[in-house]
Amino acid sequence: MEATRRDRIDGDEARRRVLDAAERLFYARGIQAVGMDQIREAAGVSLKRLYQCFPSKDALVEAYLEHRDRRWNRALAEHVGRVAEPRERVTAVFGFLAEWFGTADFRGCSFINAFGELGPVSPPVAAAARAHKRTLRERLGTLAAEAGAADPDALADQLLLLVEGAIVAAAMGTATGPAERAGSAARALLDAATAPGHALVSRRPRP
Amino acid sequence: MEATRRDRIDGDEARRRVLDAAERLFYARGIQAVGMDQIREAAGVSLKRLYQCFPSKDALVEAYLEHRDRRWNRALAEHVGRVAEPRERVTAVFGFLAEWFGTADFRGCSFINAFGELGPVSPPVAAAARAHKRTLRERLGTLAAEAGAADPDALADQLLLLVEGAIVAAAMGTATGPAERAGSAARALLDAATAPGHALVSRRPRP
DNA sequence: CTCATGAGAGAACGCTCGTTCTCCATACGT
DNA sequence: ACGTATGGAGAACGAGCGTTCTCTCATGAG
16 A cells, blocks of 8 residues: 555656646647657656657656646736736736746747647647637636727737737747837737727728 | 759659658658658659759758748739728638638648647758748738838737648637637737727726 | 666667658660 | 650658567576
8 A cells, every 4th residue: 555655646747747847848849849758768767668658759748738738827816916907907918928938938829829830730730729829818808808909809809919919029039129019019909908999990081 | 854854853753743742741740750761652753863853851841841931822812912902902811711620631720730730840841831930920021011110020920820820729629719809809919909099008097 | 695676778669750762664866 | 756854653762760579687586
């Protein structure tokens, strides 16, 4: 029994180390670019143990995405949860992005990357990526509604576009201060969406 | 001489067919997921000929991205070029996106996908993707300036975020009508950026 | 003390894929 | 007509990788 228990503990520890190593390597270099042997080496476990924890690379990839999803959602929720005022909660999303983009190992969104790399050939990866984004979209929807947007769905979609765009631009280095730019755009859209009169119509009819 | 000439012609024809096949397959399934043999089969040429046209898969990938870059830029320029009014030219970008997203084989941005898949391990791919986005960013900059934005750089960055976000959301199906949503956001930002008084500051000081 | 159980290290296997080589047919020059 | 060069088809080669197998050793039970 104590042998069983110790096995359990070691097994969990091994699983944790494998998942950590996989997350770091997959995220940094792409999924297809890192082999099981590199993960084994980085995790400091044997190949046998690795396959005991995860029966295949596909399973490890799924676990990687799932873990990443949970961590990211939790971090965003914590960041947004620190502020109470509804409009500020919307912009807090972009503060979170700014913090994330400043991370040393930032390399874009795992899900956008994985979707671009494996989406067409791996339905599980595509589904995981879509699920992650659906969660994000829903969170933005409630934030938009709580902020008093006339059309919360429309604002949520626009905020989602800004978030995705900021992530991509930050990953590729194509915009200066993408999080701040997205945040100021979000404030402008929020203003427009909560203004008394109109919402989406351009003002000037013609020149 | 005539032999040489015919070789040239056949060689160009083969090159065109190889590049077409590669573009279609790389874009649809991802770069690492398609092998040289599949390209050879789709192009209807021999492997020897394929390697005469492109000495390696890396070279073919670079040619694919280059070709895609030219075609995309030309299509966007044509679409925008059809309208004269500066503000309408900005929103024409999103009309172009809507048209593109409606394409049957649309599967996101080749460069975002390629960057996510091979950016960390292939400097040429990363450079091609960045160059493509730099061109786009510059075009948006001139459009923003011509539309009379108070801070053309800021508006150009925001438009870029909307474009990138719309492409990603369209590829993953996470927003409804991403091009239209991005277009309406762009109009709102354009309004804010060309309003007489302020530009980027949120209006209400506090509740 | 002995032996079975399980872990670790890494060799081995099978497959894929990029790239090259071989063989054969065909067409052209003389 | 004959030799030669060019291109096509596909076998072959070598490397990488996911996965499994083997060998060895330590450890704990009886």
